[in-house]
Amino acid sequence: xxxxxxxxxxxxxxxxxxxxxxxxxxxxxxxxxxxxxxxxxxxxxxxxxxxxxxxxxxxxxxxxxxxxxxxxxxxxxxxxxxxxxxxxxxxxxxxxxxxxxxxxxxxxxxxxxxxxxxxxxxxxxxxxxxxxxxxxxxxxxxxxxxxxxxxxxxxxxxxxxxxxxxxxxxxxxxxxxxxxxxxxxxxxxxxxxxxxxxxxxxxxxxxxxxxxxxxxxxxxxxxxxxxxxxxxxxxxxxxxxxxxxxxxxxxxxxxxxxxxxxxxxxxxxxxxxxxxxxxxxxxxxxxxxxxxxxxxxxxxxxxxxxxxxxxxxxxxxxxxxxxxxxxxxxxxxxxxxxxxxxxxxxxxxxxxxxxxxxxxxxxxxxxxxxxxxxxxxxx
Ligand SMILES: Nc1ncnc2c1ncn2[C@@H]1O[C@H](COP(=O)(O)OP(=O)(O)O)[C@@H](O)[C@H]1O
Ligand SMILES: [Mg+2]
Numbered sequence: 001x002x003x004x005x006x007x008x009x010x011x012x013x014x015x016x017x018x019x020x021x022x023x024x025x026x027x028x029x030x031x032x033x034x035x036x037x038x039x040x041x042x043x044x045x046x047x048x049x050x051x052x053x054x055x056x057x058x059x060x061x062x063x064x065x066x067x068x069x070x071x072x073x074x075x076x077x078x079x080x081x082x083x084x085x086x087x088x089x090x091x092x093x094x095x096x097x098x099x100x101x102x103x104x105x106x107x108x109x110x111x112x113x114x115x116x117x118x119x120x121x122x123x124x125x126x127x128x129x130x131x132x133x134x135x136x137x138x139x140x141x142x143x144x145x146x147x148x149x150x151x152x153x154x155x156x157x158x159x160x161x162x163x164x165x166x167x168x169x170x171x172x173x174x175x176x177x178x179x180x181x182x183x184x185x186x187x188x189x190x191x192x193x194x195x196x197x198x199x200x201x202x203x204x205x206x207x208x209x210x211x212x213x214x215x216x217x218x219x220x221x222x223x224x225x226x227x228x229x230x231x232x233x234x235x236x237x238x239x240x241x242x243x244x245x246x247x248x249x250x251x252x253x254x255x256x257x258x259x260x261x262x263x264x265x266x267x268x269x270x271x272x273x274x275x276x277x278x279x280x281x282x283x284x285x286x287x288x289x290x291x292x293x294x295x296x297x298x299x300x301x302x303x304x305x306x307x308x309x310x311x312x313x314x315x316x317x318x319x320x321x322x323x324x325x326x327x328x329x330x331x332x333x334x335x336x337x338x339x340x341x342x343x344x345x346x347x348x349x350x351x352x353x354x355x356x357x358x359x360x361x362x363x364x365x366x367x368x369x370x371x372x373x374x375x376x377x378x379x
Pocket of ligand 1: 058
């Protein structure tokens with residue numbers, strides 16, 4: 001799939017823009033703070049109905065305006081889809097082909113994006129929450145049931161934590177209600193763990209292949225899911241649910257004492273192993289970056305397998321963070337296959353030579369102008 005057209009109204013520093021993109025590589029060139037990331041963010045939000053930068057939607061609306069509008073036309077194998085997202089004080093309104101969707105989960109998944117920003121190079125060595133977020137965002141796009149389970153889980157988790165606090169401070173005493181919440185949490189929690197294990201195995205196939213290529217056959221990359229739940233490998237959803245319920249029972253006193261939920265997918269993690277060693281602990285920075293790159297690129301293949309369409313790729317300032325060999329690898333993997341948007345203050349010679357017929361946009365203080373070649377000089 002690819003994004004053919006984009007229209008923004010009062011989105012961050014864009015007042016009113018209309019752009020048509022190349023199905024291949026789109027280069028967004030501009031100095032600092034001109035709106036490059038804002039543009040990528042708008043595409044991300046059009047796809048995911050939430051920002052990767054902020055959980056406060058208000059921030060995306062231009063200062064002193066009431067609402068931001070993002071419209072896009074997505075080209076897919078089976079025809080074009082028109083997406084529209086309105087962000088206002090009252091919340092978000094999402095439309096697919098002019099029809100409003102009652103739930104955002106019915107909207108997400110029309111446009112699939114993979115975003116790669118410098119922070120993602122920290123996917124391997126960052127906190128567990130970084131990896132969980134990555135998994136949830138990516139798997140949520142390709143599986144509506146996963147997204148649904150997540151939404152469910154988050155809601156019950158909030159309730160359960162609140163109730164545990166009440167038990168902790170003795171405002172409440174009824175443990176039967178806690179058991180009901182535990183049961184509900186185990187229901188969605190078991191689905192999440194089951195799907196994570198399944199998806200990770202599939203993603204690993206692609207990631208290992210790419211990583212092995214980038215390292216010229218020297219390294220193998222593997223994922224290892226680390227759950228707070230004991231014995232989770234090779235179990236059915238139902239078995240996982242039963243184990244969760246059991247483990248919540250044995251942990252009850254501890255959870256009440258701490259006033260929070262200590263067990264479940266919101267506490268799980270993934271380890272990245274290179275030749276059987278944990279990269280997070282033993283890997284060099286270069287190895288960690290390569291692993292992160294492999295994982296990101298693997299998502300492209302996984303999404304293609306699951307949705308039968310290539311996603312679009314958003315690369316925010318990452319090219320300059322990678323050395324020549326990794327830049328080459330990245331650009332060769334995506335060329336002629338994946339619609340790509342990449343932001344940069346300027347392109348290296350390597351990149352200029354490698355990118356086939358790019359469409360180039362100059363971003364200057366919320367204004368977008370198309371340029372014919374790379375040759376325009378930077379100041
Ligand atoms: N809600 C908003 N309304 C107007 N301008 C905004 C808003 N949010 C951010 N900006 C402006 O956007 C600019 C940053 O854009 P960004 O896309 O992050 O820059 P870069 O080109 O470096 O990626 C800043 O000048 C900031 O003031
Ligand atoms: Mg930026």
